[in-house]
Amino acid sequence: MSDILRLLARSTSVSKATAPPKPKQSATPTPVAEVKLTTAARRREQKRRAAANAANGPSESPITLVTAPPQADEQQQTARKGKQEKKNSKKRKRDEVETVESIASTSNSPNILDPVEVRSLLKQHKLKYTILATLGSRKELVKAALENEQEDTEAGKTASKKVKTKKSKRVKEGKEKEKEKKEVGNDDDKAAAPKPSASTKLDQIFPTPIQKFEELRTNYNISKRLYENVMVQKFIAPTEVQMGSLPLLLDGTRHLVHGLEECDVDLMTIAPTGSGKTLAYAIPAIDHLIRTKHEEGDNYERGIRAIVLSPTRELADQIVNEFRKLLLGTGIKVVGMKKTLIPKDRRRTKDTSNEDTDEEDGDEDNESSGDDSEDDDNEIETTNGTVAQSKKGIAVKSEIMVATPLLLLHAIQLCPDLFPVSKVSRIILDEADVLLDDLFLSQTTSIISHLTSPFLSFSFWSATMPSNSEALATKLISSHPSVLSSNKTRKLVRLIAGIKDSSLPTIRQTITYTASERGKLTALRQLFSSSLKTPCLIFLQTIPRAQALHAEIMYDLPTPNRIAVLHSNLSETARSKVMDSFRAGEIWVLITTDLLSRGVDFRGVSLVINYDIPTSVASYIHRVGRTGRAGREGGMAITYYTEEDVKYVRGIVGVMEKSGGAEDLQKWMLNSLPKTSKEDKKELKKKGVKERRAGAGAADNKKSRISTKSGYDRKIEMRRKAAVDVSKKKMIRRGEEESGEESGSEWEGFA
Known part of the structure; x- marks a missing residue:
């Protein structure tokens, strides 16, 4: 019996050195309770086998019973558990970072749709984008032209290679097709010829349109307050012109459009009347000013930074009202240009103003004949011929100015110190075809010539836009100093929403x-x-x-x-x-x-x-x-x-x-x-x-003549009017004579 106990004691001492390798851990860790059960069962099995061997006597081969002390087994399990928990925690953190990054990337960029889906969506809503002109400094234009030529030559080479392979195959067919070979050779020469320059073509682009107003916040990250003001208006869904223009006008999204990478964009929009053009250009302008205000911080100075031109005062007042709805709580202000903003001693008289104007229906000519009604907080009071200027020396503290061309031009020319426009970064022409017509063209060009900001951008809006207006717009942009001195190329994009030069089908x-x-x-x-x-x-x-x-x-x-x-x-x-x-x-x-x-x-x-x-x-x-x-x-x-x-x-x-x-x-x-x-x-x-x-x-x-009366009735009416006029004149004369007689009776001369 003592020999058996010695044998068992030797086997347990040897088992520490000859322990089997640890089993590989599975991908999913086993619970701790299950591990304890399996080890306890294993110990019982080992004891049972040892007792059976002792009862039967020693075997021919040495028996090695592998057992592990309970304390060492528990330490191994706790170590495994700690490593697994560390791995899981690291994996969780990695997943959280990836999800946050994905959310941030999706929140700052529009939804990426398949090009086929984008084209079908644009076709469904009748939106068409065309690059009318590529503008900028001469160096940038030369670079762009060289790049286009290289692309054209590469395309020509690839086309010629393809034709040559076809030609070699046809040569092997035999002598019977020699005529076809010559025709193919002529076709090859045509294919290898250089293509016309890209400037003679009108290239199309296919940006992703906005389908819901919620995308303005989630995809384009506009100001939260501005987004709330838009949603308060209870617009159901964006109209076609809003779907198409907002992706191009909002900051930080143009680089996502193929063909507009690293370019400044000027937009010309043609959309039917009543389609929501005012909202389409108001949202990007306000968002741009809010971003500018946050970027400049303490160095921000109030003043005119965006100008909206309209041909009539009625339209200008309406635009001001629409802007005010969107500006609530944003810190940005809008003002409509009125005569009362100009000091009385600097106002231009009628005689001098009529020399420079040629207005439609005499609308602008009547600016000086209107009543001097009180304006908003921006009205300037004059005392003893001196101007009560603000602390910063300007008359208008609002960032957005809405005006008719003549009145704004007078303000800039007569009071450059009160109406500085050097920081204007956006000019919007509403009803641009009229403002670029002969009636307003000289006034519009004079206003644009006073805008000297290097970051000036243009946008033109109307329901109708003839070809001569498009040419004038291109000329205005290409000749502006900010474009000529810029290091970036500019592209004038035309957006047509619906059918050009047509009215709404619902009318x-x-x-x-x-x-x-x-x-x-x-x-x-x-x-x-x-x-x-x-x-x-x-x-x-x-x-x-x-x-x-x-x-x-x-x-x-x-x-x-x-x-x-x-x-x-x-x-x-x-x-x-x-x-x-x-x-x-x-x-x-x-x-x-x-x-x-x-x-x-x-x-x-x-x-x-x-x-x-x-x-x-x-x-x-x-x-x-x-x-x-x-x-x-x-x-x-x-x-x-x-x-x-x-x-x-x-x-x-x-x-x-x-x-x-x-x-x-x-x-x-x-x-x-x-x-x-x-x-x-x-x-x-x-x-x-x-x-x-x-x-x-x-x-x-x-x-x-607008009348349904007969000639006989008109004659009778004219005679009555003439008789009334004669009787009035007689009454006036009698009154004068009576007053003269009374005065003569009272004055009898010197005694």
Whole structure:
């Protein structure tokens, strides 16, 4: 028995040196409780085997019983557990860092879509991007040209290699195809020839559009306060022009667009009226100013940093209101340029201002005749001919200035110390085709020439943009000093949302032949009595005609004082009063000229009547665009034309057909109408229809007279008016004579 115990004691001492290797750990660690159970069971099994061997006696071969002390086994398990926990913790930290980095990368960049998906999305929303011109300094342009030439030559070489391989295969086919070989050789020469330069082509780009307003915060990281102001407006989804323009205008996202890497971008946007262009250029401008303010920090100085130009005061006031909604709580301010901002001793008189201006409908000429109403906090008070300047020596502490061209130009020229524009980094031209027309071109170019910031960017917005306006915009940008001195190339990108030079398809459009002016008035009165939809806008060619129509129909509605007239000869207070009454619903029918045809947003306008045909196709598109705005359906446009207008109607009918909103428009009408010559188009645009001009002759006045009265009734009315005038003059003379006699009776001379 003692021998067996000795043998067991030897085997346990040897087992420490001859212990088997540790088993490999599995990928998933086993729980501690299970490890203890397995080791205890193993010990019991080993004891059972040892007792059995002792009972049976010693075997021929030495028995080695492998056992481990319980303390050493527990230490190994705790060590394994600690290593596994360290590995798991490191893995968790690595996963957390990767997830944070992925979230940050996705939050600062737009969603990356497949190019095929992007193109289908752009095609679905009718968005088309075209690079009109590549601009910049000569060095940068030469570099870009050399790069394009290299790309073209490489493409030509690859094409020639492919053709040569085809040629070698055809040579092996035999002598019967020698003629085909020669033809292929000629084709090779054509393929190897250099391609035309890229400057002669209009390259297209395909940026990823915005599909939801939430992407402005998640993908483009705009200001949180600005995003909240946008969402408070309760916009359901971005319109086509907003989807397409925001990715190009927002800072930090242009490098993601293929073809615009390391380039400054100027944008020209053409979109239908009422499609949300104001919001499309307001969001990037405000976000850029907020970023600039945060970057400069304590060195930030208030002053004009962005300018929005509009052709009329009504449109400028509307733009100011839209900006104010988006600027709440951002620390950025907006101001509308008014005459009261210029000190009285520096204002330009009428005589000097008329020499430099040539405005549409006399709108800008009336700036000096308006009432000197009080302005916002930016108004300057003058005492004893001295200007009470602010602490920083400037008149305007707002970052965004909205103005008409003439008034802003006067402020810059007369008061350069009060209106510094050297830090203006963005200029926005709303209704750019008008601002680049002959009426405003000199004023617009003069304003742009005063902007000297090296970081100046341009954007042009309108529903219509002719080719000459595109050429003028390109020339303005290419000749600006900031572009010529820049180290980066600039690209002017044109965005077309929808169909170019067309109205919205949701507007129902009709055109009616009335033969004469009397027929127009009769048709209008029939409309009043049958199917008038209010609020309603009526457009006429000239101010005298608008006044005459107002005098003729002012009592045709059952409720009095519901018809008003608005034109540029009215004072500023009178114009604003009429606008407020029309928006409040107190006025149902508003008679006006082209003064309100552009940009002004009257929500709920149901009917637009072109009593006189517009002077151009663009004017028709803008007039019709006063209804059906922001996707609202139910808008209607009616156009009356007479015998004198037949030669000008073809372009209007073409727009109606292109937009798809025309009612009862037959193809024979478009084919039978005469084509309008270029000379007639120019004359119509400058002066309007000859018979309706302000200085027309006596015969033309008879044709264009707005009245349904007969000649006999008009003669009687004129005689009555003449008799009233004669009686008034007689009364005045009698009063003068009586006053003279009384004075003579009192004065009898010296005694």
